[in-house]
Amino acid sequence: MARKVVANITLSLDGRTTGPAGPYDMGWIVPHSITDMARDHLVAITDATTAVLGRSNYEGFGGFWPTVVDDESADERDRQFAEWLNKTEKVVFSHTLEELPWENSRAADREPAEMIRQLREEEGRDIYVLASQSIIRHLLDAGEVDRLSINLAPEVVGGGARLFEDGLQASSWTLTDLATSDSGSVWLIYDRVR
Template identity: 55%
Template sequence: MTEQTTGRTTGRRVRANINVSLDGRYNGPGGPGDLGAIVPYATTEVARDHLTRIWEGATTAVLGRINAEGFLGYWPTVADDEDADPRDRGYAKWLVDTEKVVFSTTLAEAPWERTRLVNAPVADVVGELRATGTGDILINNSVSVITALLAADLLDRLYLMITPEITGSGQRLFDDGLPASRWSLTRQEAGELGELALVYDRVR
């Protein structure tokens, strides 16, 4: 797989991962907690291998408040579970140990160790991260952050897991109004349940 550079002097890429249904929705008609079209495919071999690719090489995790609080209730327990799948545990340990930036307008204190809270425009914060440090920046499943970066054309790589279900309603990842952009498919893998793991790099 060809790695593309961003042209920035640090070489830091901004990457994002998200799971969506076949009709492009990241939740179902029941709202943010309705993940019935997503969860059944999260533990397949293809999904777990995809998860490992997502975090390897990243040194900063960026999350929105909702995901940060939700992840806190789950991933640290996986990191400590010796019986967990090694790929799940690898991601969990990385997430617990790495630098984290959480966007929030309401939190008074950071919900994780090694976490910095920010209340500022997404593009400004990620632009500053990109200009300093080493290693890639990973936007963890946080749609509000992902769409803000798509709008600012600051995403370099997009990891998509597409599940073979149509929800019919729910929130979409790609809403109207985003600027046009072109992407190159750099990896694809299909699972036994019909799920697709896709990696796209921004073509500039």
């Protein structure tokens, strides 16, 4: 069975992945990331055997999730996701990181589409690209995303980076699942029509 590549990301209603103040302007995401639905979704990811991250998310996730495992006050689902993140293979795309201190991390040694094609040939289950918009965009353009997992937050951010920029290759998708959260966000699962 071929490994499925899943792009997992939160978007605002105006299609943003960050706010107008730059890559770390993501406070609008927080209320939609701590809902029961969002946490249940994190647990569902833990069946995958590879996580793909860009430098920013590797550093951001690595600065937060490793310690959640031992935090007895954390939601059990957060602890389960953190344990998975610590143990799973992490493939990191970066031109600047010289060290990858988080256990089970390795640097990608080729461009995203080529690396994903290599990962598809290796043993394992699904491959999740975790919130790394530039990698997701590159993989979408190369036709290497099988599933889009989008947490659509009911926020108009008004500026910042977009996932879907002009120039992406056209593609068709089918809605295979959706769920709504108490915060008003909607989790949309789309599978690529091939």
